[in-house]
Amino acid sequence: MDIETLLKNTSRSLYLSVRALPRSMRPAFGIAYLLCRYADTIADTPVLPSSRRLYWIERFPHLLLEQDPAEAARLAQEISGGTENPYEAELVKNLMPCLELLNNISSEQRENITDVVSAVCEGMKTDLSxxxxxxxxxxxxxxxxxxxxxxxxxxxxxxxxxxxxxxxxxxxxxxxxxxxxxxxxxxxxxxxxxxxxxxxxxxxxxxxxxxxxxxxxxxxxxxxxxxxxxxxxxxxxxxxxxxxxxxxxxxxxxxxxxxxxxxxxxxxxxxxxxxxxxxxxxxxxxxxxxxxxxxxxxxxxxxxxxxxxxxxxxxxxxxxxxxxxxxxxxxxxx
Incomplete structure (x- = not known):
């Protein structure tokens, strides 16, 4: 998966900021953004009732830690077809590659990423509940x-x-x-x-x-x-x-x-x-x-x-x- 292409196509001014970052910061920032964007896609998908979206938003931070391929595939299947944006649709199919990139980042940065995704998911839980x-x-x-x-x-x-x-x-x-x-x-x-x-x-x-x-x-x-x-x-x-x-x-x-x-x-x-x-x-x-x-x-x-x-x-x-x-x-x- 080409992370820079996904970033460019799923953001606007933010991508310009990422391009300006030192190379050492780009992977962590890029993965964090894409995972938060993935959560946003779950929260907004019209193909699931709000109760099911709430279930997946509550599960999403745990999925980042457990990285169960079967659960990730089930999530992608349930929310596929829920967006008309072809780039978001591509992101939906690439959760496991995103998690593989997450695993290549230092443990300190991984913890920082899971913290911010968890906070954003907490906000989305408010939207849904x-x-x-x-x-x-x-x-x-x-x-x-x-x-x-x-x-x-x-x-x-x-x-x-x-x-x-x-x-x-x-x-x-x-x-x-x-x-x-x-x-x-x-x-x-x-x-x-x-x-x-x-x-x-x-x-x-x-x-x-x-x-x-x-x-x-x-x-x-x-x-x-x-x-x-x-x-x-x-x-x-x-x-x-x-x-x-x-x-x-x-x-x-x-x-x-x-x-x-x-x-x-x-x-x-x-x-x-x-x-x-x-x-x-x-x-x-x-x-x-x-x-x-x-x-x-x-x-x-x-x-x-x-x-x-x-x-x-x-x-x-x-x-x-x-x-x-x-x-x-x-x-x-x-």
């Missing part, structure tokens, strides 16, 4: 902000921790280990909440409202009312609150990025790009007045991606320039 099934007549909301923050930590923060552990094991970081890891989790939290914000209309239509009932009540809304895009203006205070939460987490990048050695430009680029692109995406969400409209797809353009890459050499050469560039993006939120 807390929320109603996709055909429910109206969405269900989390009850409290703490539930949304926990979900962001599982789906974004823990991958940020995985990333930070990889970096700490391959680079000369002068910051205390736990402080560096916590900053990485904050950045991951920001990446997750911006995804939740931009995917809001789609998630609502499969029964999921990640924004807490307590916040909606303050705005005079229910989760069901978010299905009507005419309520976008009423939702604005909730949107602004969670943008502010995400930006506060994203600011951790100003302490995190300068820790990365200038002798590792690829590693610095792979950290700088997601942070800057997330700031750009937050601004797109911030400026979108019709955020509940499912026809409005909020995403940054390829021109934004490539223009960021164009100025990368300047940003990588100077911690001050990077922090100033990020500050410039964050000052737009007024």
């Amino acid at each position: 807390f929320f109603p099934n996709e055909s429910a007549p109206e969405p269900k909301a989390f009850d409290t902000p703490a539930e949304l923050e926990r979900y962001c930590r599982l789906m974004g923060g823990k991958p940020g921790l995985f990333w930070s552990r990889l970096i700490y094991g391959t680079a000369d970081i002068h910051m205390p280990e736990e402080e560096f890891y916590e900053l990485g989790q904050h950045i991951g939290d920001a990446l997750q909440i911006v995804n939740i914000l931009r995917d809001l209309p789609k998630d609502l239509r499969i029964g999921r409202c990640y924004f807490p009932r307590t916040d909606l009540e303050k705005a005079g809304l229910t989760a069901a009312e978010l299905l009507d895009s005419a309520n976008s203006a009423r939702f604005e205070p909730v949107k602004r609150k969670w943008i502010a939460w995400g930006l506060a987490n994203l600011k951790s990048g100003k302490k995190y990025f300068p820790q990365l050695p200038k002798s590792q430009p690829g590693q610095r680029a792979a950290v700088a790009w997601p942070i800057l692109w997330t700031a750009d995406t937050f601004f797109k969400v911030y400026r979108e007045p019709d955020i509940l409209n499912p026809s409005k797809r909020v995403k940054i353009s390829r021109s934004v991606i490539y223009s960021t890459m164009l100025v990368t050499p300047l940003l990588l050469a100077s911690n001050t320039l990077f922090c100033n560039w990020l500050d410039k993006k964050l000052r737009k939120f007024k």
